[in-house]
Amino acid sequence: MGRTDGISRRQLGGAGLLLATSLAMPALQAQPRPKLERTRIVMAVGGKASLGYLPLTISEQLGYFKAEGLDLEIHDLGTGVRASQAVVSGAADVCSGTFARTIELQFKNQSVQSFVIQARTPQIALGVSTRNMPHYKNVADLRGRKIGVASLGSSSYFTAAWVLARFDLKPSDVSFVEVGSATSALVALRSGHIDAISHTDPVMTMLEQKGDVKIIAETRTLKGTVDVFGGPMPSTCLYSSSDFIQKNPNTCQALANAIVHGLKWLQTAGPGDIIKTVPESYLLGDRALYLASFNQVRESISLDGLMPENGPRTALRTLANFIPDIKPDKIDLGKTFTQAFARRAKERFKA
Numbered sequence: 001m002g003r004t005d006g007i008s009r010r011q012l013g014g015a016g017l018l019l020a021t022s023l024a025m026p027a028l029q030a031q032p033r034p035k036l037e038r039t040r041i042v043m044a045v046g047g048k049a050s051l052g053y054l055p056l057t058i059s060e061q062l063g064y065f066k067a068e069g070l071d072l073e074i075h076d077l078g079t080g081v082r083a084s085q086a087v088v089s090g091a092a093d094v095c096s097g098t099f100a101r102t103i104e105l106q107f108k109n110q111s112v113q114s115f116v117i118q119a120r121t122p123q124i125a126l127g128v129s130t131r132n133m134p135h136y137k138n139v140a141d142l143r144g145r146k147i148g149v150a151s152l153g154s155s156s157y158f159t160a161a162w163v164l165a166r167f168d169l170k171p172s173d174v175s176f177v178e179v180g181s182a183t184s185a186l187v188a189l190r191s192g193h194i195d196a197i198s199h200t201d202p203v204m205t206m207l208e209q210k211g212d213v214k215i216i217a218e219t220r221t222l223k224g225t226v227d228v229f230g231g232p233m234p235s236t237c238l239y240s241s242s243d244f245i246q247k248n249p250n251t252c253q254a255l256a257n258a259i260v261h262g263l264k265w266l267q268t269a270g271p272g273d274i275i276k277t278v279p280e281s282y283l284l285g286d287r288a289l290y291l292a293s294f295n296q297v298r299e300s301i302s303l304d305g306l307m308p309e310n311g312p313r314t315a316l317r318t319l320a321n322f323i324p325d326i327k328p329d330k331i332d333l334g335k336t337f338t339q340a341f342a343r344r345a346k347e348r349f350k351a
Contacts, residue, residue, distance in 0.1 A: 033068070033069055033254075034250045034253070035250065036069050036070070036248075036250050036251045036254055037247065037248040037249075037250055037251050038093075038248055038251045039069055039070055039071050039251075040070075040071045040073070041070055041071070041072050041073070041093050041094060041251065041255070042073045042075065042091070042092045042093050042094075043072060043073070043074050043075070043092060043093065043094045043095070043096055043238075044074075044075050044077055044082070044083040044084075044086035044087060044091070044092035044094070044095050044096070044097075045074060045075070045076050045077070045083050045095070045096040045097070046076070046077055046078055046079040046080035046081070046082055046083040046097060046150075046151075046154075046181075047076070047078060047079065047080070047150060047180075047181035047182070047200070048074065048076040048096075049181065049182050049202075049279075049281070049282040050123070050181065050182075050200040050201070050203075051123055051200060051201045051202060051293060051294060051297050052118065052119045052122070052123045052200055052235055052236040052297075053096055053118065053236055054118075054266070054278075054294070054301065055118040055119075055236075055259055055262045055263050055266060055301065055302070056074075056096050056118060056236075056259065056262070057277075057278060057279070057282070058262040058265060058266060058269075058277055058278075059258045059259055059261060059262030060072065060074065061277050061278070061279070062262065062265065062277065064257075064258040064259075064261045064262055065254075065255070065258045067258070067261075068254035068255070068257050068258050069254060070251070070254050070255065070258065074096075075091075075092060078180060078181055079150055079151035079154060079180070079181070080097045080098055080101060080150070080151070080154050080155065081151050081152075081153055081154060082151075083095050083096070083097050084097055084101045084105065087112065087239075087240060087241065088105065088110055088112075088241075093240060093244060094238055094239070094240045094244070094255065095112075095238070095239055095240065096118070096236060096237075096238055097236065097237070097239065098122070098154075098155045098235050098236055098237070099114050099117070099234045099235060099236075099237050099239070099307075099311070099312070099315055099336070099337070100155065100158070100235075100315045100318070100319055101239070102114050102239050102336040102337065103312075103315055103316055103319055103326070103331055103333075103336055104153075104319060104323070104326075106331055106332070106335065106336060107319075107323070107325070107326045107330075107331065110241075111241060111242040111243070111335065112239050112240065112241050112242065112336075113239060113240065113241075113242050113245055113335065113336060113337060113338055114237040114238065114239040114307070114336060114337040114338070115237075115238055115239065115240070115245060115252055115255075115256055115337070115338050115340075115341045115342065116237060116238050116255070116256040116259045116260065116305040116341055116342045116345065117234055117236075117237045117302045117305050117306060117307055117308070117342065118235075118236040118237055118238070118259060118263070118301070118302055118305075119234070119235040119236040119237075119297075119300050119301060119302060120222065120225075120232065120234060120235070120300050120301070120302050120308050120311075121219045121220065121221065121222060121224070121225040121232075121233055121234075121235055121297075121300040122155045122156075122159055122200075122219040122225065122233055122235040123200050123201060123219065123220050123235060123297045123300050124155055124156050124159045124198055124199065124200055124204075124218070124219050124220070125198070125199070125200075125201070125204040125208075125215050125217070125218040125219070125220055126147075126159065126160050126163055126196065126197070126198045126215070126216055126217040126218070127196060127197055127198075127204060127207060127208065127213030127214055127215045127216060128141075128142070128195065128196045128213060128214050128216060129189060129192070129194070129195050129196060129197075129212065129213060130211060130212060130213060130214055131190075131192060131212070132145075132192055132194075132195040133145070133195055133196070136214065136216075138167065139163060139164060139166070139167040139169065139216065140167050140169065142164065142169065142173075142174055142195070142196060143169060143173050143174065144173070144174065144175075145174055145175070145195040145196060146174070146175045146176075146177050146193070146194045146195050146196070147160055147174050147175070147176055147177065147194065147195065147196045147197065147198060148176075148177050148178075148179035148185060148188050148189060148193075148194035148196070148197040148198070148199070149176055149177070149178065149179065149197075149198050149199070150178070150179065150180065150181055150185070150199060150200070151178050151180070152176060152178060155235060156198040156199050156200065157176060157198070158318060158319070158322060159198055159217075159219055159228065160176070160196075160198035161322055162228060162229065162318060162321070162322075163216070163217045163228060165321065171322070177193070177194050179194065179197065179199070181200075181203075182202075182203060182284065183284075185197065185199050185203050186203060186206065186207065186284075189207060189212060189213065190207075190212055196213075197213065201220065201293035201294075201296055201297055202282075202283075202284055202289060202290050202293035202294075204218075204220075204293075205289060205292050205293035205296050206284060206286065206289050206293070209289055209292065219233065219300075220296045220297045220300055221296075221297075221299055221300065222299055222300070225300075229314050229318060230314065230317075231310055231311075231313070231314035231317075232308040232309070232310055232311040232314055233311060233314050233315060233318070234307060234308050234311035234312070234315065235300075237337075238255055238256070238259060239337075240252070242335070245338070252341055253341050253344060253345070255341075256305060256341035256342055256344070256345045257344075257345045257348065257349075259305055259345070260304060260305040260342060260345035260346060260348075260349050260351050261345075261349055263301065263302055263303060263304065263305055263351055264349045264350075264351045266301055267303065267351075271291050271294075274290075274291065274294055275287055275290075275291070278290070303351060304342065304345075304346040304351040305341075305342035305345055305346060305351070306339055306342045306343065306346065307337050307339055307342075312333040312336060312337060313333065316328055316331055316333060
């Protein structure tokens with residue numbers, strides 16, 4: 001299998017992880033499991049510390065992938081664009097990324113398919129700098145300003161561009177600046193390098209609570225997402241090439257099982273459970289703020305891994321507005337996702 005230069009191997013295992021697995025899933029471990037076509041899986045993700053990928057992190061930390069017989073190696077490539085490129089190039093088997101990317105890749109003649117949803121909304125907020133724009137009144141004031149996004153072509157970019165469009169502003173009316181994830185994004189805003197920022201949590205809640213930004217639009221809640229996009233907008237999911245899914249159905253089912261198990265756990269998890277499970281480095285030095293961020297996006301987290309009804313149509317409509325060459329009637333949405341794996345996982349875990 002190909003590899004991406006500069007990517008370090010993430011090792012899973014350890015006595016603590018095995019103990020957590022045995023305590024969490026004694027009954028499930030005793031059940032016979034279909035033979036996996038492959039047990040070692042390389043997964044690419046962009047900005048794993050983002051709360052959009054919390055279900056992946058929970059399932060990883062609690063040993064749910066290992067309990068399904070998988071040896072999962074996760075490469076955090078910083079942005080969703082790089083993560084999707086890793087799957088297309090063959091450097092990774094599966095991507096944990098945004099659903100909209102499956103549509104964009106189909107447009108580019110790459111057949112990929114989502115098979116389990118992690119987040120029902122993009123979990124992105126757009127905020128203006130209280131330092132650079134203390135007299136901000138409305139979105140029109142962003143004309144000529146610098147807006148930070150995780151990367152060009154990312155969900156943070158499309159969300160900001162969509163908000164601008166509602167006020168008759170084109171992407172070319174502002175300057176989009178790539179700020180990466182977490183720490184670099186915080187530095188870009190607080191240093192005054194950018195005038196506004198479109199990003200995920202916990203970054204946006206941290207900036208908001210410290211008074212660094214004023215939130216002017218958000219997709220962290222179901223209502224906020226409908227207000228911005230006019231409908232449901234599914235976000236993070238697991239997707240892979242259609243060929244990989246067809247050749248490895250049991251392996252993909254195991255991946256979906258692990259994610260849905262994590263989603264089930266999150267339905268009843270309390271603050272203490274989250275803090276104990278999430279890696280310390282993801283908390284950005286402030287546990288209280290991380291928990292506040294989690295509460296902001298909690299309803300956004302998928303309950304069962306299934307694709308929201310009409311979600312793919314909203315995603316297609318949004319992309320078609322910013323990528324003129326994408327013609328909705330030329331995209332086969334039925335090929336961008338499957339519910340089969342998530343349905344079986346939902347039934348198994350009663351999610």
